[in-house]
Amino acid sequence: MRVLIVDTCYPAFLDAHYGRHEGLASRPYDEQWRALMATHFGTADAYSHFLRALGHEAHEVVVNCAPLQQAWADEHGLGVVSHEQILLAQVDDYRPDVVYLQNLHVLSDETMAELRSRDPLVAGQIASTAPTDDRLRSFDLLLTSFPHFVERFRALGVLAEYFRIGFDPRVLTDLGEVPPAHPIVFVGALNAFHHRAGNRVLARAARSLPVQFWGYDLRGRPPWSPLRRRYNGQAWGIEMFRLLASARVVLNRHIGEAGEYANNMRLYEATGVGSLLITDAKTNLAELFEPGHEVVTYANAEELVREARRYLADDDARREIAAAGHARTLRDHTYAIRMQELATILENHR
Numbered sequence: 001m002r003v004l005i006v007d008t009c010y011p012a013f014l015d016a017h018y019g020r021h022e023g024l025a026s027r028p029y030d031e032q033w034r035a036l037m038a039t040h041f042g043t044a045d046a047y048s049h050f051l052r053a054l055g056h057e058a059h060e061v062v063v064n065c066a067p068l069q070q071a072w073a074d075e076h077g078l079g080v081v082s083h084e085q086i087l088l089a090q091v092d093d094y095r096p097d098v099v100y101l102q103n104l105h106v107l108s109d110e111t112m113a114e115l116r117s118r119d120p121l122v123a124g125q126i127a128s129t130a131p132t133d134d135r136l137r138s139f140d141l142l143l144t145s146f147p148h149f150v151e152r153f154r155a156l157g158v159l160a161e162y163f164r165i166g167f168d169p170r171v172l173t174d175l176g177e178v179p180p181a182h183p184i185v186f187v188g189a190l191n192a193f194h195h196r197a198g199n200r201v202l203a204r205a206a207r208s209l210p211v212q213f214w215g216y217d218l219r220g221r222p223p224w225s226p227l228r229r230r231y232n233g234q235a236w237g238i239e240m241f242r243l244l245a246s247a248r249v250v251l252n253r254h255i256g257e258a259g260e261y262a263n264n265m266r267l268y269e270a271t272g273v274g275s276l277l278i279t280d281a282k283t284n285l286a287e288l289f290e291p292g293h294e295v296v297t298y299a300n301a302e303e304l305v306r307e308a309r310r311y312l313a314d315d316d317a318r319r320e321i322a323a324a325g326h327a328r329t330l331r332d333h334t335y336a337i338r339m340q341e342l343a344t345i346l347e348n349h350r
Contacts, residue, residue, distance in 0.1 A: 001343065003047075003056060003096055004099050006060075007042065007043070007063070007103065008064045008106050009042065009062055012216060013234075013236045014064075017036065024067070027071070029075055033060075036065065039238055040238045043168070044060075047342075050335050050338075064106065070086075073086045084107060084108060084110075087107070088114055091118055098123055098346050098350065099121070101122070104125075116138070123141040126143075143342075144160065145163060164263070165264065165265050166335045167330075168272075169335075174238055175273065178245040180248060181246040181247075182247045184212065184250075185247035186211055186214070190213060190227050191217040191219040198254060198255065201304065205304040209308050211230060213227050214240070214243060241269065250276065252277055252280065260284070262288055271294070271325035271326055271329040276296065276318050276325070277325055278296045278297070278304065279295055279296070279297060280298060281297040281298065281299050294321065
């Protein structure tokens, strides 16, 4: 099976990445691609790496990375064309059995129709606010880590499957030994609008806890907010993993769209690097991690403060739960395992 994974990166991350590597934008496509994947931003090349380990052919295209995509266009004689024209040329060149979009919003309706006309299985993955019903119906198959989205998509007449997020264990090799540096860390979107409920709990808890914040988008945060006063800047990819690994406790909260369900990347990233995760309680969390044994949960700011203080004061208990969560992620939640699940899903629907 040949799978072309179409991904995107946050523009702020791409700007920072190319800003740190002078001259990279003029280098050949393969060199730029390897440098980008080595950052471990998002899922990086975890999908293609572990699909290839199973005997499939796979490659990630980062469709909104202009220097990278233009390098491919130049090397294939396309000249200066749009990112969607470049993608269609890549599909024609790669001739995939499956085009797998990690961002359901990124392509125009016209390009989606062009993809469908080439007759691969057009699959999409989502764990955020869904696009319009018409856009959802433009996919042959939708995968989501939101259990409540599966029936919603099927009701539209679209094939849909539950598919969980995971952890890339290769991160641990690139991290090496990380010395402890922070008692409590949160990394994520910090604005007061799109993640209002979860960030309100973090802000309340931070009045009593020594939380250090990294991430992006401080819109709506007044100067006296602890989220702004203890904001340390952006952290992407391997830098983010290093921060998580340096923390005695990592905090997590889900977006409102997740509803009652645990599903986000931080569940696996924090446990994957061996830190104690304190996360908001969800109805399905026990299917992923055992609360109180592999992760710690909270239902409100008061519980978050109480649990964080408890485990900051008890290193043995903290290490025990962190080690159990780490072992669970490496046993059940790596992308090596996820790609076995994904390959089966895709083969069943091709």
